[in-house]
């Protein structure tokens with residue numbers, strides 16, 4: 001009896017342990033899964049942290065507009081380079097995203113239009129341009145000869161197809177971005193909290209904007225291949241929004257956003273690997289948004305806590321009235 | 324009795340989109356004074372402060388602070404902007420905000436040290452806010468918020484304070500704390516320049532006065548400057564008479 | 569049979585395929601832009617982005633119920649779901665846990681993701697192509713016909729005509745209320761129009777318009793059609809009626825231009841119209857009467873005069889003061905106004921030519937002439953001092 005039991009314990013290896021908590025070891029240890037998972041997790045970590053600043057600056061929808069606007073840059077980069085090389089497509093995305101950002105700022109400053117109208121028009125015009133160019137190269141005598149199947153991946157993302165080189169590219173963007181965020185942590189903090197005061201103590205807000213746009217753009221551009229132009233904005237803003245429910249300290253919010261991002265990326269990637277046909281990006285976003293909604297309910301600032309507080313207050317009030 | 328001029332503004336003209344807001348103004352702020360700036364709404368009071376501090380482009384004129392340009396002395400200046408410039412949703416505590424006052428001495432990249440945190444705590448204490456150090460900034464009342472911003476200025480350890488309507492929308496208690504602080508700073512040799520809106524308390528709280536309405540109407544010692552004629556000239560005469568004082 | 573055929577009017581007898589497509593596009597554009605005007609005025613433009621993406625989930629869910637991709641119930645289901653999206657966004661931002669923009673930014677990618685997942689797992693055998701959802705298939709419009717009251721016409725055209733009619737009636741009936749609530753929502757509530765009701769009325773129509781339009785032209789162009797012409801009209805007009813009219817003109821122009829360019833270049837029609845819409849909006853930003861180019865011109869002209877005025881002010885202010893001799897010397901003027909030596913000389917010379925200023929050779933200073941003094945007083949009045 002005892003020997004059987006002992007035997008069972010010793011045979012409990014790592015794989016069984018994972019199986020026991022419902023994870024499939026075979027999937028977890030497959031090379032493809034590891035590559036995809038690393039890619040999405042690193043991306044989501046950086047995007048979550050950088051995006052927190054975007055959210056706090058009240059610019060959550062700008063990320064969406066820029067995500068859509070990077071699409072024509074990808075097609076143009078393809079037309080120039082005649083290849084699906086990740087790096088050149090990424091540079092194309094950065095250029096057209098930045099151009100869109102500059103035009104948005106320009107119109108916002110120089111017309112009486114509201115920012116959201118500007119975003120809507122620029123977003124559709126740029127994405128429309130992408131559609132025009134894409135239809136132009138389809139069946140074109142020159143461009144048509146080069147395989148271009150990979151291009152549509154940049155609209156919805158195709159995380160399942162990423163290679164080691166893509167993960168390296170993500171790292172190449174992630175490390176400098178995180179470094180900038182870490183080094184200029186104090187400067188970003190005061191720039192987001194009180195821009196006028198920041199200026200008065202000699203901090204150049206132009207420089208801060210340039211840094212912020214630079215890292216946001218590169219995160220968006222690397223994320224396109226994994227998540228796509230339509231959905232990349234979620235990676236930026238949802239972890240930040242979630243983290244803001246949990247803490248009142250900027251440093252903690254950044255860390256929570258990173259954790260929420262990478263955890264969602266892991267779970268989302270796992271789910272999409274288990275159920276064939278599910279795309280990775282959307283799965284991650286569903287997990288992320290789920291966490292956001294749960295946080296809004298159960299966090300210390302959340303709906304539940306508010307409700308309990310109000311009930312306690314009313315109880316105390318009625319008690320004191322009775323006394 | 325000659326007084327030292329600590330802030331010297333000459334021929335300052337400022338405009339938004341080439342619509343002049345301030346026209347060719349000379350302002351002299353006396354060292355170690357408590358100077359109030361008054362004027363009707365839209366007179367350009369906030370703009371004047373921004374111009375002096377180099378936060379907004381000027382069309383003409385020169386500004387000297389302690390005989391130097393602002394860029395050379397910004398560490399010695401603490402500015403408390405009108406509170407609407409602040410992002411209230413930002414996740415940060417009262418102590419953290421006060422600590423921001425130390426950033427000016429830290430330079431790029433460097434982090435605040437123990438000593439800085441100590442200074443920040445003392446500053447909060449001076450404003451009677453030590454019990455709120457860990458409180459999220461948006462969960463404080465209007466008066467408490469203002470005290471935190473004054474504490475930030477204290478932590479900055481500046482020589483000159485520029486404050487844009489610090490008493491707007493604060494409780495009586497906070498008002499007293501702030502004015503006591505100004506008087507205390509004066510004893511330590513510091514200078515404050517404060518945009519003020521309440522004519523009734525003006526003479527009690529400050530000893531020098533600048534009256535502004537696009538142009539400088541008058542400036543100098545409170546007793547000599549606060550006259551009915553000057554107020555009338557600034558379109559501020561209505562509803563208030565000096566005779567009552 | 570023959571009898572029936574005689575009664576049947578075919579729209580293809582009058583309009584070729586291209587003309588049918590263009591007509592459908594123009595009708596769609598007008599239906600969108602009249603609602604778009606109110607969206608732009610109420611700062612709701614990005615809701616069209618949210619709607620046009622989340623409608624996909626509505627279609628998928630409705631498909632699970634109807635099991636028929638051609639059922640009109642699909643469109644009705646999607647329309648209702650669009651209203652629900654707006655409601656969900658409103659509910660989320662009412663909790664005050666997130667800002668309104670954040671609420672928009674969370675909800676619609678979530679709905680879009682859910683739709684993509686549902687399509688890829690449960691509806692893979694169904695032809696519901698996510699590419700087409702974004703890009704639309706304008707080319708297919710004339711191939712999908714239906715017969716109504718003895719007229720055979722493209723289905724999309726028929727739906728859009730109905731929607732246009734409903735939108736026109738809505739705007740005509742509630743014109744006064746819409747106007748008040750767009751310009752002053754607080755007043756509207758006080759005056760007894762429930763702006764909440766009006767808001768959901770507007771959003772219901774926007775949602776159904778988006779669904780019908782999206783079926784024909786795709787999600788991206790829907791956004792452009794709603795916001796672009798309305799934004800241009802907003803910059804050009806001062807009254808709501810004119811704004812509506814101008815937005816319709818812009819919309820027709822954009823559709824026609826974009827359509828023919830796309831046909832000539834053989835590229836995506838939806839994409840081209842979106843591009844043209846963006847360009848006309850950008851041109852309006854540049855060229856409208858308070859636009860950038862006008863502003864730059866006026867600024868340049870004003871700046872010149874303004875500098876001269878400034879110089880006169882400086883001279884006038886210091887003339888009677890004790891330090892006049894110091895303040896009015898060339899070097900001091902140059903330093904105080906922080907101008908270059910040559911610019912200062914040029915401006916002083918111009919004022920001397922115009923007879924406002926004279927040189928006092930003895931004291932080496934500049935003073936105002938009689939004419940200059942008058943100008944000085946005028947400037948003071950002009951700038952309200």
Ligand SMILES: Nc1ncnc2c1ncn2[C@@H]1O[C@H](COP(=O)(O)OP(=O)(O)O)[C@@H](O)[C@H]1O
Pocket residue numbers: 339344362363364365366367368369370371
């Ligand atoms: N950023 C700005 N852009 C355009 N005009 C401005 C801006 N800020 C202030 N103004 C205008 O400048 C004038 C002076 O403003 P301000 O200095 O804020 O006055 P005060 O502080 O005395 O009330 C006002 O007429 C105001 O409308």
Ligand SMILES: [Mg+2]
Pocket residue numbers: 368369370405487
């Ligand atoms: Mg002010």
